[in-house]
Amino acid sequence: MAILNLSRLSFARKRRQLTKKQLAEMAGISSITLTRIDTGKIISPSEETVSALANALGYPVNFFYLDDIDEVNQQEVSFRSLKAMTAKQTDAALASGSLGYIFNDWVSSKFNLPEPDLLDLRSEDPSSAAATIRRHWGIGFRPIPNLIKLLESKGVRVFTLAEGKNVDAFSFWRDDVPYIFLNTVKSAERSRFDAAHELGHLLMHRHGYPEGREVERDADLFASHLLIPREDLIAHLPATPSLAKIISSKGRWGVSVAALARTSKDAGLLTDWHYRELCKQIATSGYRSKEPESIPRERSILWRKVLEELWKDRYTKETIASHLCLPLDEVDSLLQGVLGERVLVERNVAPPPLRVV
Structure with a gap:
């Protein structure tokens, strides 16, 4: 007789962001019965009960009788917005990472997917790391037209998150294969920057993701240098650029007006005063919530x-x-x-x- 895999039942419940009480109510069973199942006191629940639980969770019945899932360890994951996430959202996002494993493993059994070609850049600062990976990949200082396509060609598995606005993006390594999960609810420019940010984590923090603002700032700085090489920026953007000039130029690098303004300040093209004035104009114009002249969203090849x-x-x-x-x-x-x-x-x-x- 097949034995119900309790870890898979817990996995599906967390993926759907349900409490045990909510699941029991949706399945039409008592909370006591679900507790007895969950604690192993009922080893082989009836087919009707399993079917009710499966229907409530929206998963096929046979999912719950397979071997344990290789679940993502939170300590090995880079979350951009961990403090803004609830425990339910964190669990659901981690579960999506495990689903990425399942899909990738199945596809890899049928196709030879691109091998990872990333470097261990823990010893380098963000700007040096960005320059190093550009040299390694032979892309010089020119803009990157499609970052997702580039990442996939270098062995990164890029998937989508569907967890709402509080979960920006995350990344991790598994069996020497890098994964990036992107929240595509946000603008195309923001998703592109998120992808570059997560690449920074994969390269600079491969053997662990220490929390803290400094770590996130390093990943942001890496993304800025990767997407907007300073040599190319200075060659194509004048000193003290206007908001109109920022808007007309941002498409070259595929970034938001806010990101290009910040990078222009960091590169010395804007004084602190001019940068503050530019930020006021960006906010007043509503460009922090709606990107002007938005670029097409990058797609997986x-x-x-x-x-x-x-x-x-x-x-x-x-x-x-x-x-x-x-x-x-x-x-x-x-x-x-x-x-x-x-x-x-x-x-x-x-x-x-x-x-x-």
């Missing part, structure tokens, strides 16, 4: 190519979810933000090559 190849064998997202024993909405939540509404890659885009194992 890797996962689109994977889905294209799988479609040739008649794999839909529904059949993929079935093979993974996951609900369709979880597969969608991992990919939709970096894929967009259209699943198939446009024919005029050249995706990275994939080799079938």
Whole structure:
């Protein structure tokens, strides 16, 4: 007789951000019964009870009879906004990381995905780390047109978060493979900066993520130098640029007006006084909440190519979810933000090559 995996039941409950009492009510069972199941006093609950719990959680029944999930350790994760997150949101976000494991492992069993090509830059300061990885990747000091595409080509697995505004982004290493999860609710420019910020953590804090403002400032500074090389900035932006000039120029580097203004100050193109005046104009114009002349959101090339190849064998997202024993909405939540509404890659885009194992 199959034994219910209690760790998977707990995982799904946390992923859905439900208390035990809420789950029991939704499943139509008593809290006492759920407690007895959860503590192992009821080893083999009836099929009707498991089905009710599965329906309440929106997970397939067979999900709860598989082996333990390789869960993400919070101590190994970089969270940009940990203090703003509730315990439920943290648990749900960590669970999404575990779902990323499941999806990546399954895809890796069918394709040879790009191998990680990142460096251990713990000994370097943020600006040096940004310059070092640019040299290593051979991109010089020119702007990066599509950061997600670049990251994927260097072996980073990029997924989407669907946890609301309080969870900006996070990253971690697992079995020498780097992962980045992005919240695509925010502007395209902010998501792009978040991705660069998380790359900084992966490179500079690989063996642990100490908390603190200094660590986050270092990752922000790395992102600024990575996306806006100072040589290129000084060559293309005049001293004391106006807000209009900042807006017309920001598309070159794919950053927000606020990020470009701050970088201009750090690079000596703006005095403290001019920077403060510029910040007032940005706030007054409403550009902190709505980005002017917003750039198109970057999309995954890797996962689109994977889905294209799988479609040739008649794999839909529904059949993929079935093979993974996951609900369709979880597969969608991992990919939709970096894929967009259209699943198939446009024919005029050249995706990275994939080799079938």
